[in-house]
Structures are given as C-alpha cells and as structure tokens.
Amino acid sequence: MVISAIKYFVLLFLLSINLSAQSISVLASVDSSDYLVGDYINYTLEVRAEKNIQIFTPFIRDSLKKFEIIKELHSQSFEKDGIKSSNFEYVISFYDSASVTIPPIAIRYKIQGSDEEKIALSNPVTFTVHTVQVEQQADIKDVKDPLTIP
Numbered sequence: 183m184v185i186s187a188i189k190y191f192v193l194l195f196l197l198s199i200n201l202s203a204q205s206i207s208v209l210a211s212v213d214s215s216d217y218l219v220g221d222y223i224n225y226t227l228e229v230r231a232e233k234n235i236q237i238f239t240p241f242i243r244d245s246l247k248k249f250e251i252i253k254e255l256h257s258q259s260f261e262k263d264g265i266k267s268s269n270f271e272y273v274i275s276f277y278d279s280a281s282v283t284i285p286p287i288a289i290r291y292k293i294q295g296s297d298e299e300k301i302a303l304s305n306p307v308t309f310t311v312h313t314v315q316v317e318q319q320a321d322i323k324d325v326k327d328p329l330t331i332p
Contacts, residue, residue, distance in 0.1 A: 206231040208289050210304035217311050219277055222252060227270040227287060227304055233261060234294040237268050245287050249274045279313040 206229070213224040229237050243251060255271040276282055286303040293300070 206235055206237075206289075206291060206302050208287070208302050208304040210284065210287060210307050212284075212307055212309055215309045217276070217309060219279055219311055219313050220275055221311075223249075223274045223276065223309075225272045225274050225284065225307070227272075227289070229268045229270070229289055229302075231266050231268075231291065233264055233266050235266070236292045236294065237266070238290040238292075240270060240287055240289050242272065242287055245285055246274060248282075249276055249284075276311050279311050281308065281310050283308045 209228045209230075211226050211228070213226075217223055227240060231237060239257060251272060251274050253273040255273070257268055257270045259266065259268045261267070284307040286306050289302045289304065290299050291302060292298070
C-alpha cells in the first residue's frame with residue numbers, strides 16, 4: 183500500500199515537471215468610466231507574453247457590433263526583461279445612453295515551434311454612457327450669440 187502511494191506521488195511529480203505553461207495576459211481598458219452619447223472612447227488592449235510567443239493582431243469588428251469603430255491606431259510593441267508587450271489602441275463611440283459592457287476580446291497567439299493556435303481572452307470592460315441633460319422649463323437659446331458686423 184505504501185509502495186503504491188509512493189509510486190503515485192513520484193509519477194505525479196514527474197508529470198508536473200514536464201508540464202510548463204506559457205505566460206500570456208490580456209488587459210482591456212478605457213480611459214474613463216463615464217461618457218456622453220457620441221463621445222470618443224479610447225479602448226486599449228495590452229497583451230503581455232513571453233518572447234517566444236507570437237501574437238496576432240486582434241480582429242475586433244465582430245466583437246464590437248454595437249459600437250462605431252472610429253479609428254484603429256497603430257499597435258506598439260516593446261520588450262523588457264524577456265516579456266514582450268503589445269498595445270492595440272482603438273477609438274470607438276456609442277450612440278445610446280446605457281450601462282455598456284465591452285465583451286472579452288479573443289487574442290490569437292502561437293507558441294514558437296508549435297503549429298497550434300491558441301486564444302487568450304481579455305477582461306470585459308464596463309462603463310456608462312449618458313445623454314446631455316436638458317432643462318425642460320428653460321427658454322430656448324441660441325447656441326451662440328449672433329455676431330454683428332460693424
């Protein structure tokens with residue numbers, strides 16, 4: 183009984199040595215938590231991975247169907263202490279007042295020496311979009327005073 187338990191723990195130990203997980207993380211963020219309808223929202227995906235991991239540019243148009251994608255900025259990549267960081271930045275807009283959640287975005291990656299593509303998911307991002315407050319009882323005013331030409 184004791185010998186079979188020792189064999190089991192030795193086998194478990196040997197299997198755990200051979201398994202090594204590749205380190206990759208994806209962080210999604212926006213620059214504020216409150217916006218007005220139609221405001222530009224700066225959405226950033228920051229991917230950190232070991233240098234032997236190849237990261238593919240995410241295709242976010244399918245994930246952000248409710249949003250208007252104004253601009254896709256150039257990605258920035260840099261390496262420090264064997265960790266490769268890639269920032270993917272987007273300018274998006276939302277045209278309704280609500281509490282909005284951007285769903286997790288799938289980042290495809292491939293480990294060097296392997297043909298298998300894997301996926302890492304970002305965190306969901308939640309923020310609020312408000313309408314412009316209007317006083318119903320106030321008089322109608324011009325946006326700007328009329329200019330007079332001398």
